[in-house]
Amino acid sequence: MAARVLDGKAIADQIQSELAEEMASFIQDSGFTPCLAAVLVGEDAASQVYVRNKRRACQRVGIDSKLHQLPDDTSEEELLELIARLNKDHTIHGILVQLPLPDGISTVRVLDAVHPLKDVDAFHPENVGRISQGRPRFLPCTPHGIQQLLSRSDIPVAGKHAVVVGRSDIVGKPLAMLLAQRDSTRGPEVANATVTICHSRTAELPTVTRSADILVAAIGRAGFITAEMVKPGAVVIDVGINRGEDGLVGDVDFAAVSEVAGAITPVPGGVGPLTVTMLMYNTLEAARLSI
Numbered sequence: 001m002a003a004r005v006l007d008g009k010a011i012a013d014q015i016q017s018e019l020a021e022e023m024a025s026f027i028q029d030s031g032f033t034p035c036l037a038a039v040l041v042g043e044d045a046a047s048q049v050y051v052r053n054k055r056r057a058c059q060r061v062g063i064d065s066k067l068h069q070l071p072d073d074t075s076e077e078e079l080l081e082l083i084a085r086l087n088k089d090h091t092i093h094g095i096l097v098q099l100p101l102p103d104g105i106s107t108v109r110v111l112d113a114v115h116p117l118k119d120v121d122a123f124h125p126e127n128v129g130r131i132s133q134g135r136p137r138f139l140p141c142t143p144h145g146i147q148q149l150l151s152r153s154d155i156p157v158a159g160k161h162a163v164v165v166g167r168s169d170i171v172g173k174p175l176a177m178l179l180a181q182r183d184s185t186r187g188p189e190v191a192n193a194t195v196t197i198c199h200s201r202t203a204e205l206p207t208v209t210r211s212a213d214i215l216v217a218a219i220g221r222a223g224f225i226t227a228e229m230v231k232p233g234a235v236v237i238d239v240g241i242n243r244g245e246d247g248l249v250g251d252v253d254f255a256a257v258s259e260v261a262g263a264i265t266p267v268p269g270g271v272g273p274l275t276v277t278m279l280m281y282n283t284l285e286a287a288r289l290s291i
Contacts, residue, residue: 003236003261008145011152012273016061019280023062026284034287035064036094036120036279037086041079041105042072046243047098054096057276063283066092076105080113087115093290094120094283117289120282122174131174134181137289138282143175144185145274146216146237151186155214155235155263158192163209165225165251166218167199171239175216205229217251225252233262239271 027033036058040051051067058065068082079101086092095118101107111119116126122138130136150157162179166172178184179193198208209215209229217225218239230236240251250267258264265271 003258004263005258006149006153006237006263006265006270008149008265008270009273011149012145012277014152015148015274015277016057016280019061019277019284023284026287027062030287030291032091032287033062033064034093034283035066035091036096036283037066037068037089037092038096038098039068039070039079039082039086040098041070041074042102044100047100051096051098054276054279057280058283061280061284063280072102074102074105076109079105079110083110083113087113087118090290092118093287094118094279096121096279118286120279120286122282123169128169128174131177134183138285139178139185139278140170140174141278141282142171142218142239142271142275143178144278144281145271146175146239147178147184147186147190148278149237149265149271149274150214150235151184151190153263157190157214158188160193160213161196161211162193162214162216163196163198163212164216164218165198165205165209166216166220166239167197168218171218172197172199172216175218179214219251221251222249223251223253225257227253227256227260230257230260232260234260236261236264237271238265238267241267241272 038051055065086095095114111123116124119127122140127137164172164176176195176197180195181191184191206229210231212234214235216237220240222242222244236257238250238252242249248268
């Protein structure tokens, strides 16, 4: 039997409708509109698409957005000066630095320069530390989106074995932390998992992935997760976005794994829309914290 396809786009639309209502109430009560500043350096086509999608989402939920587009030859010092100005601008509540940055600019230095109270991507070490202690200020967008997806799809997490393939600072490690916490924004049933993180040095990787009740692929290698690596009936979350000859594909061999898994996310239309939506969630939270 083919797996149930988890429609991330539909769930993202539902959350954005909820956020639009919250936003309208917030604006009425506070007297100001939250604003997200997007910083884009260079002419990378994929980055331009991502920023455009994020600004469209801002418009849908009622957030103002400002784009700061800088040329490829922008120096690190110039970029840091812009971030310093945005940090001091009281009309800006969230700052998004679109990655990747051009060669010659330190991603770590730039992301660390964003004020923790405006760090709506939850990349700043202060915010990462708060997540690890179970008292987050902001939640990282993709991991939080995955929790929303699981919750709103009525997929229990508590007591399950979750295997996360990939240990990036953006998805793998923060997702593992969130799934292992005692609670979540959607309640304890979307937390309290037993979590295993896998990576390039993991021995007997297929054996580990076959033990997963919930398997998350976040490594950036097209079709890496095959049917032989998945336990029958498992929930498979594909975070990967890879550009192939036929368009976007994920880290999971969707057609083959769909015949084994109990539920699976597509690419596109799975996790991606939720990542953008949770950025809107964090921007509203940043505006609340500014009062």
